[in-house]
Amino acid sequence: MLSEIDTTEPPGRVLLDAKASAQVSNATPTAKLKSVSSSMTEETQWIDCMSRIHTSQDREAFAALFNHFGPRVKAFLMKSGSSASMAEECTQDVMVTLWRKAHMFDPARASVSTWIFTIARNRRIDLLRKERRPEPDELTWGPEAEPEQTDVIALQQESAILSKALADLPEKQRSLIQKAYFGDLTHSEIAEQTGLPLGTIKSRIRLALERLRHAMK
Amino acid sequence: MTDISHHLTDELLLGYAAGSLPEAFNLVVATHISLCDECRARLGAYEAIGGAMLEEVGMNAGTAELAIELDAVLAAIDAAPAEPPKPKRAPGVFPTALQDYVGGDLEAVKWRGIGMGVKQAILKTSNKASVRLLRIPAGTAMPDHGHHGTELTLVLQGAFKDESDRFARGDIEIATEDDHHTPIADDGPDCICLAATDAPLKFRGLLPKIAQRFARI
Numbered sequence: 001m002l003s004e005i006d007t008t009e010p011p012g013r014v015l016l017d018a019k020a021s022a023q024v025s026n027a028t029p030t031a032k033l034k035s036v037s038s039s040m041t042e043e044t045q046w047i048d049c050m051s052r053i054h055t056s057q058d059r060e061a062f063a064a065l066f067n068h069f070g071p072r073v074k075a076f077l078m079k080s081g082s083s084a085s086m087a088e089e090c091t092q093d094v095m096v097t098l099w100r101k102a103h104m105f106d107p108a109r110a111s112v113s114t115w116i117f118t119i120a121r122n123r124r125i126d127l128l129r130k131e132r133r134p135e136p137d138e139l140t141w142g143p144e145a146e147p148e149q150t151d152v153i154a155l156q157q158e159s160a161i162l163s164k165a166l167a168d169l170p171e172k173q174r175s176l177i178q179k180a181y182f183g184d185l186t187h188s189e190i191a192e193q194t195g196l197p198l199g200t201i202k203s204r205i206r207l208a209l210e211r212l213r214h215a216m217k
Numbered sequence: 218m219t220d221i222s223h224h225l226t227d228e229l230l231l232g233y234a235a236g237s238l239p240e241a242f243n244l245v246v247a248t249h250i251s252l253c254d255e256c257r258a259r260l261g262a263y264e265a266i267g268g269a270m271l272e273e274v275g276m277n278a279g280t281a282e283l284a285i286e287l288d289a290v291l292a293a294i295d296a297a298p299a300e301p302p303k304p305k306r307a308p309g310v311f312p313t314a315l316q317d318y319v320g321g322d323l324e325a326v327k328w329r330g331i332g333m334g335v336k337q338a339i340l341k342t343s344n345k346a347s348v349r350l351l352r353i354p355a356g357t358a359m360p361d362h363g364h365h366g367t368e369l370t371l372v373l374q375g376a377f378k379d380e381s382d383r384f385a386r387g388d389i390e391i392a393t394e395d396d397h398h399t400p401i402a403d404d405g406p407d408c409i410c411l412a413a414t415d416a417p418l419k420f421r422g423l424l425p426k427i428a429q430r431f432a433r434i
Contacts, residue, residue, distance in 0.1 A: 039272075063287060070290075071283035075274045088285060095290045096297060110261070114268025121236040121267065131240045131343045134314040136250040136257060163269040181235045181270050187228065189237075202228070209227055212266070 039160045046112035047152070054102040066095055069113070073120045079182040080124055090127050094120050108147035111159040124184070158216065165215030173208035176201060223388035225249060225256045229369075234263035241348035241413040244318060244340070245369045245389070248411055251312030252387040310374055315411065318342075319350070323374075323409070326350055333357055346415040353377065353402040353410070366416030368392045370400075375408035377401060 049065045052058035073094050077087035097119050105115050122133045166174065179190050187205070191198040225233075225246060232238040233246040250257045306313045309322035318340045319325050328336035328350075336352040346366075353359060355375070369391055376385040379398040384390050392398065402408035 059291065062291075066285070066287055066290065069271075070285040070287075071280075072271050072274055074283050074285060076271055079274065084282065091285050092290050092293060095285075096293050099294050100297070110264065111268050113272045114265050117267040117271045118264055120271070121234075125236050129240075129343070132317075133236075134240075134244040134247040134317070136247045136260075136314060137308055137312045139257075159265060159269065162265055163272060166266065166269050167273070177266065178270060180231060180237065181267050182274070184235075184237050186232060186237050205231070206227070209231075216262075 039163060043111055043156050043159065047107045050102055050105045050107070050112060053099060054105070062095075062099060065098065065112070069098075069116050070095060072113075073116065076117075076120055076182060077124060080128070080184045082124070082128060086127070090120075090123050093127075094123050097123070106147055108151035108155060111155065114159070128184075161215060162212065165212050168215075169208055169211060173204050173211070176204050177208050180205065220385075221253050221255070221387040223382070223384055223390060224253065225259070225389060226391060229391070230256065230260055230263050231266075234260060234267055239346035239413075239415060240342040241340075241346035242367075242369060242415070244314065244342065244348055245371050245411055245413045247314040248312050248373075249371050249387065249389050251308070251314060310409070315373075318348075326352075328352060335359065346413055348411065348413040351408075351410045351412055353408045355402050355404050355407065358399055358401045365394060366414060368412065368414040370410050370412045373409045373411060375406045376403040377408050377410070378403055 046065060046068070049058075049061035052061035053065075070091055074087045074091045077090050078084065082090065094116065098116060101119075105112070110118075122135075125131050125133045166177070169177070176190065179185055179193075180187070183190070183193075185193065187201050188198060190196075190201050194201070229238070229242070229246055233243060238246065250260055306316045309316070311319060311322050316322055316325075319338075326338045328338050330336050334354045334357055337349050339347065339349045342348055350373075351359075353375075359377075369389060370384070371389045372384045372386050374386060376383055377400045378384070379390075379400045382390075383403065384400075385403075390400075
C-alpha cells in the first residue's frame with residue numbers, strides 16, 4: 001500500500017502514511033535498535049581501520065576496508081554504466097586515494113562509506129565524463145583539531161537511522177533515488193529512461209526526501 | 218556569511234551530491250557552498266544518502282564479477298610517488314573552486330564588453346551547460362530575458378534586484394522556463410555574478426538577439 005503513493009495523492013495522505021510507517025517501526029523497537037546498533041559496531045571498526053592506515057600505514061586494516069568496500073565501489077561504478085574493466089581500474093584508483101588521503105578522513109563529518117562514496121563519485125566524473133569536479137573550499141577547523149567523540153557517535157547514530165529509513169522507503173521511491181545516485185542521471189534523463197512524466201519523478205523524489213527527513217527528526 | 222537568504226534547491230544539492238549535474242552547474246553549486254554553511258550542512262545529508270546506498274549496493278559483494286585484485290592495489294600504493302601538495306589559493310572575492318577556473322581572483326578575470334557597460338568572461342567547462350562571470354555597473358539593467366532551461370545566478374560582489382527580490386553576495390537565484398525577469402544591478406560597487414545555464418537565453422527584441430550571438434550568452 002505504501003508503494004502506491006504517487007503524484008495524485010493529496011499531501012494529507014502522505015503525512016498519514018508517514019505516521020503509519022512510524023507506528024509500524026515502533027511496533028518492533030528491539031528489531032530496529034538491533035539493526036541500528038549492529039551497523040554502528042561495523043562503522044566503529046571501519047573508523048578504526050582508517051585511523052590505523054593514517055597513523056601506521058597498517059596494510060591489514062587497508063585489506064579489511066578493501067575487501068568490504070572494493071566490491072561495493074565496483075558495483076556502484078558498473079551500475080553507473082561503466083564496463084567491468086573500467087570499473088576495476090577506477091576502483092583501484094579509489095582505493096589508492098583512500099590510502100593516501102586517510103589523514104583527511106574526519107569521522108565527525110562523514111561515515112567511512114559516505115567518504116568513500118564521494119571519492120568514487122569524483123573519480124567517476126573524472127574518468128567517465130573527463131570533466132573537472134569543482135569542490136567547495138575546505139572548512140578550516142584550526143590546527144589539526146581532533147574530532148569530538150560525542151560528534152563521532154552522533155554521526156554514527158544518524159547514519160544508521162538513515163540506512164534504515166532508506167531501506168524502509170516504498171520501492172517506487174527508493175528505486176528513483178537509486179537511479180539518481182547510481183545511474184548518473186538527471187531528473188529529466190530518468191524521465192526519458194522510465195517513460196514517467198518529469199512531474200511524477202520530481203514529486204516521488206520529493207516524497208522520498210520528506211520521509212527521510214521525518215525519520216531523521 | 219550568515220545573511221544569505223537565497224539557497225540551493227533540494228534538486229541541485231541531490232544532483233551535486235550524486236554527481237549528475239553538468240560541470241558548469243557543479244561550479245556554481247561548489248562556489249555557493251563555499252560561502253554558505255547552511256547549504257554545506259544540507260549537502261552533507263545528501264552525500265550521506267550516497268554512502269548509505271553504497272553500503273547497500275554490495276549485498277552480493279562476494280560474487281566473482283565484483284572481485285578486485287588486492288595485490289595490484291598494494292603495488293600501486295608502493296609505486297605511487299607521494300602526492301605533491303597542491304599550491305593553496307587563499308579565498309578572495311572568489312572561493313578557490315572558482316579561482317581554479319579563472320586562474321586567479323577578481324583581478325585575473327579577462328573581461329569583454331557586451332554592451333551597456335556590462336562585461337562578461339566565459340569560463341571553460343564541458344559543453345552540456347555554460348558558465349560565465351558577469352560584471353554589471355550599478356543601476357544597469359540586464360536585457361529582459363526568459364529561459365529555455367535552468368539558469369543559476371550567484372552574486373559574488375554588489376547586489377541585484379529583480380521584480381520580486383534582492384540578491385547580494387552568496388545569494389543564488391534559480392530561474393526556470395516559467396520565469397521572465399529583468400534584473401537590475403543595485404547601488405554600490407559593480408555587481409559581479411557567476412551565471413550558468415543549460416540552454417541559450419532567449420531575449421525579447423531584435424537587438425539583444427543579435428548581440429547574443431556575438432556574446433555567446
